[in-house]
Amino acid sequence: MISVTEFFQNYNPVKRVVFHLCFWFVVLGMQFIGYQRIDPDNSWLLFCKDIFSLLSIFYVTAYIIIPRWFIQGKFLLCLLWLVIIYAWWSVLTYYGALLTVNFLSPDERLKGYLLFMIDKGILGAFRISSITDYLLDFIFLVAFPLTVKIVQSFMSVRNMKVNLELKNAELELNNVQLELAFLKHQINPHFLLNTLYSIYVLVSDKDDRGERSMMRLSGMMVYLLHESNQPQIELSREFQLIRDYIELERLRYNESLQINLNLETDDEYCTLVPLIFFPFVENAFKHGPRTSASNAWVTIDISVRDNILYMHISNAYRELPKPQNYIGGLGIQNVRKRLELYYPDRHTFKTSSEAGIYCAELIVELLEKGGKNQYNK
Template sequence: MKELKRIIFLILFWAVVWLIMALGHEDKLKFLEQNLEILVIQIVIIVWVTYTLAPRILSKKNNYLFIGLGFASILVCAFLAYQFSFAFPSPDLPPNLPTELSHKRPPMPRARLTPLGRILNRSFLVNFLILCLTFFLTTVIEVFLFAKVKEEALILSKTENLETELKLLKSQINPHFLFNALNNIYALSAIDSKRTQESISYLSNMLRYVLYDCEKPLVSLQKEVAYIEDYIKLFVLKSSKNYPIETQFNISDSTITIAPMLLIPFVENAFKHSNIEAVDNTYIKIKIDVKDDEVSFEVENTIAENGIAKDEVGGIGLENVKKRLSILYPEQHDLKISEEKNVFKVSLILKIKTS
């Protein structure tokens, strides 16, 4: 609401208040004429607060200065109203006693008023209270709108910060996968050139997904699964061994979408720490199921008894995806990570909306 609209609203509000008060008087027009000047002074207070005090003083949190200037302006305006005898008749006039009561009791003598007493009479106090109420109501509206604007700015700032953080998290993920993939191809190049070509083909698909699809906030779950499959194929081509890797992907709805690069860190972590290259006494199981509005993702792998040294780059995977889940799926995901008897298991349930 712009300043002019707020001023017009408040003027109409007080005009209606005075009209309602006029209904209690026999000579309504005369009452309105007598109080027209106080309405004008109310308008001055409203404009003064809206255009000057609130934006220049209150918005800068100079509360004491705001209250002091506001109180001073109310006193000045109330005094001006008194000087021109606005609003109410003077109480100095003697009451008109009925004729039938005049012989029973003589009129009470009136106390003389000091100059201060003449100022602080009924007319001044009523005008002062009316102007105080005007100032208070105008201030409340300004404070409310200021708080609303500040809240909107805070929400916008948080949104921008989340977007920036997500971009930083993605920038951490992509080089990490590329680093591992190139290592795999480098190891394969010394073994079989044909497999090296196949690996480059798989890597090309992965890079296409990372460079183009991952720029979108959501991607098809099928594309995310295709990326995981290419990752596994790229790993399997390193050797002629029969790796104990089991996958089960049940995706009946092609419209399911999720945040990109959300599942692969768990898969990559399983390959890194399962010692799958030993083949014996080790395994990796990956399962994805879609039911109604839920995506169920599970990764289970053995843990090497002696442990595997972590490279500095690879340590960011799980913490990264946890942050992304908290940002992208607040109160819409259930992540469970357990480790028992040399078996590491990740279970993730995502609440998603089907299109």
């Protein structure tokens, strides 16, 4: 037998309609049986009045008042709304009683109740002498449906909070995985060994570039180990990481590699999630000049205008057969996940590979100044 939890998973419009129909069949069925016991031939008008008043009260309360006022703690407005719907129900009850007495032939038991309502007038629900009778009828009518909706709303809010906490936990796990993947697969031993050797040669020749290159490598490692775990970081720091990396790659390729670099921003204090586009830069070198020695080139164009980040990275490449059980693309997979978590529905990413040219394009809508990211700590 399907559980309640399983039923409400993937709660789609069809399930919603079926659930509402079943719910109202039970609630209104109870009302109908009650009126049938009083006067089966002349109570239908009052039953129609209850249907109209209950449905109007329920759906306005369920989809406007509860989410906008009750869940947000605006209880004074909720009390005002209770007075309004109580008055609305009492007016409908008065006219329902008036029409039933004038146009139908209710039995003595029902007629006595209706005459009591008519005698108290259109504002009888607010008279001290009769408010108890009115309140009992009103509570009997609306208490059960509204209580079910309030409980369901609280459960939905609780589930949303749980899902958000799970999403945050998944995000933190992804950050750790990204750091590990970056250190293991991006800044790999081969790159470090060649870079250190190039720096050693420069230092031995007393070339000033040796000291500068050592500082660049040191800055990259400090960034990766200590700064990249922040929720947001300034774009200028990401740009510096790319510049340092590219200058170190220049040591390895000398003049054999053509590098076209363009990093621009109209806001030097713009912030974004760390290490979003750096894996694409590293891939451009890893799968470009390292596999295509002839006609090797890399183009990196990253800019931010009006809080929109545009990235276009391309390189010459040559398709090589992969070894058996090859596992690759971990850095890019992590970036995709982080984009979905940090910038849902606010980014587009695509890659293309044609005629010996590999291209990666990314557009991200960043936050306005002072804006808050739901994942910021």
